[in-house]
Structures are given as structure tokens and as C-alpha cells.
Amino acid sequence: MKACAVCSAIDFSRYCTDWQGNTYDRCDSCGFVRQAAAAKVDYQSVSWQMTVDPDGKPRNLLAEREKKLRDWYGGVVGFLEKGKFARVLDIGCGPGFMLSAVKGAVEKHGIELNQECAAYIKANVPEIEVKQVYLEKAGYPDRYFDAVVLYHVIEHLDDPASVLEEISRILDDRGTLVVGTPNMGSFCARRFKGNFRLLGSGHVGLFNKKNLVRLLEKNGFQVFRTEYPFFRTGYFNLQNLLRLFDCKKVSPPFWGSVMTLYAKKKVKK
Numbered sequence: 001m002k003a004c005a006v007c008s009a010i011d012f013s014r015y016c017t018d019w020q021g022n023t024y025d026r027c028d029s030c031g032f033v034r035q036a037a038a039a040k041v042d043y044q045s046v047s048w049q050m051t052v053d054p055d056g057k058p059r060n061l062l063a064e065r066e067k068k069l070r071d072w073y074g075g076v077v078g079f080l081e082k083g084k085f086a087r088v089l090d091i092g093c094g095p096g097f098m099l100s101a102v103k104g105a106v107e108k109h110g111i112e113l114n115q116e117c118a119a120y121i122k123a124n125v126p127e128i129e130v131k132q133v134y135l136e137k138a139g140y141p142d143r144y145f146d147a148v149v150l151y152h153v154i155e156h157l158d159d160p161a162s163v164l165e166e167i168s169r170i171l172d173d174r175g176t177l178v179v180g181t182p183n184m185g186s187f188c189a190r191r192f193k194g195n196f197r198l199l200g201s202g203h204v205g206l207f208n209k210k211n212l213v214r215l216l217e218k219n220g221f222q223v224f225r226t227e228y229p230f231f232r233t234g235y236f237n238l239q240n241l242l243r244l245f246d247c248k249k250v251s252p253p254f255w256g257s258v259m260t261l262y263a264k265k266k267v268k269k
């Protein structure tokens with residue numbers, strides 16, 4: 001039995017089966033949720049030009065830059081602008097929408113394994129220096145960045161601790177790490193269980209705020225701010241609020257379902 005990625009305990013209990021048919025187990029000790037038989041995540045299989053969302057709607061994600069910036073990134077762009085960081089890295093940067101929106105003279109770096117997205121960046125957002133390799137193979141120097149963004153990536157990782165360790169190495173001692181991910185402690189996750197819209201094939205490890213803070217602290221980070229992007233997004237509408245009553249269908253987007261944690265490196269004295 002594989003140990004818990006957060007607390008190293010080995011006792012897990014069955015948690016649920018999701019709306020796609022994947023099953024999940026939950027750590028008895030810290031509540032970390034993981035897929036029982038997770039397939040290796042295939043970053044090429046996700047098409048950004050044509051995909052189907054959890055509500056069954058066909059979507060062209062490459063055409064949704066404005067929507068994505070309004071509804072998805074919460075306060076991250078503003079934070080990166082205000083912080084006047086010299087070098088920013090976005091791990092799993094997709095087509096570079098978030099970095100492309102950050103104004104000011106900042107050196108922008110992205111890691112993106114998906115071929116379609118990496119090609120899109122090279123053609124359309126040349127200011128982003130994109131690498132199509134795993135973070136551990138990217139070879140960035142020690143303490144190179146003042147901000148690293150891991151936005152809706154950690155839930156796809158087999159071994160989140162090893163990625164956090166590498167981030168700690170390449171982040172300046174005064175740098176900031178931003179982590180966004182689904183929140184299993186949220187109202188919708190608890191109410192809709194397997195119909196929580198943020199469960200699904202690629203999401204192999206899922207956190208609540210408490211165990212994510214614990215994992216970050218264990219890997220040398222101190223959380224100083226948490227956001228739950230929702231009320232300022234286009235998802236905050238009557239139709240979605242009404243959907244909260246029907247637990248037999250996939251949950252609507254709602255407050256608390258995603259969380260963004262901002263953390264500093266704990267500097268050793």
C-alpha cells in the first residue's frame with residue numbers, strides 16, 4: 001500500500017466513485033483523497049482546441065482567454081503585478097494566458113508539457129520562455145525565481161512533495177509560491193461527493209486546506225494568504241445557484257470549490 005503523500009499514513013478508506021467512474025480513497029489520518037487506480041496522466045491527450053467540459057458542453061479553450069482571465073485566475077495576475085517580481089515561473093502554464101496578462105517588465109517563464117499549448121505560446125506569446133519538459137529536468141539555477149505559480153497542477157501529480165522540493169530549490173529565499181487547486185473541504189465537494197465537478201480522470205490527488213497547508217509546511221513553505229475565487233467571476237449567477245439543490249447532477253461552480261494559497265519560503269536561521 002502506497003503511503004499518504006501528505007502524512008505518510010498507510011490506512012485509506014473508500015471515499016467515492018466520481019461522475020466519470022473513477023474511484024477515490026481517503027487517508028484516514030489527514031483526509032487527503034487520491035484515485036484508487038490512477039492512470040499515468042497523459043498531458044498530450046487534453047486538446048485545448050476542442051474539449052468537452054463537465055457539463056457536457058463542447059469548448060475551444062484556446063478561444064477563451066478573456067473568460068479564463070476573468071473567471072479562473074482570481075487574484076493571481078494582480079498579485080504578480082503588484083509584487084514587481086523580476087522573474088516569474090508558471091508551471092503547467094497552458095497556452096500562457098495568465099503570464100501574458102501580467103503587465104510590467106517581468107521575465108516570464110513557463111513549463112508546459114502539452115505540445116499544442118507549447119506551440120501556441122511560441123507562435124503567439126513570444127515573451128514567455130516556454131520549456132516542454134518536466135520541472136525536475138528544466139535545470140533552472142538555485143533561487144532563480146521570485147515567484148513560482150503552480151495553478152491547478154498539484155492535483156495531477158503523483159509525487160507532489162518532490163515537485164515542491166524542486167520549487168523550493170529554484171525559488172529565492174524571499175520568493176512566493178502560489179498554489180491553486182480544488183478544495184475537498186468545500187461545500188460542494190462535501191455535498192456532491194462523486195458529483196463534485198472537480199473530480200475527474202486527471203485529478204489523482206486532492207486536498208483540503210488543512211492538509212495542503214501541512215504538505216507545504218513539511219516542504220519548507222509558510223502560507224500567508226488564502227483566496228476562494230468565485231464572487232467576482234461569471235460563474236456567480238442564479239442558474240448556478242439553483243443547481244446547488246440537485247446533487248444527482250454534476251455540481252455547479254461555487255464559492256470555496258477552488259482555493260489559492262500564497263506561501264513564502266521558511267528561511268532557515
Ligand SMILES: [Zn+2]
Nearest residue numbers: 004007027030
Ligand atoms: Zn494522510
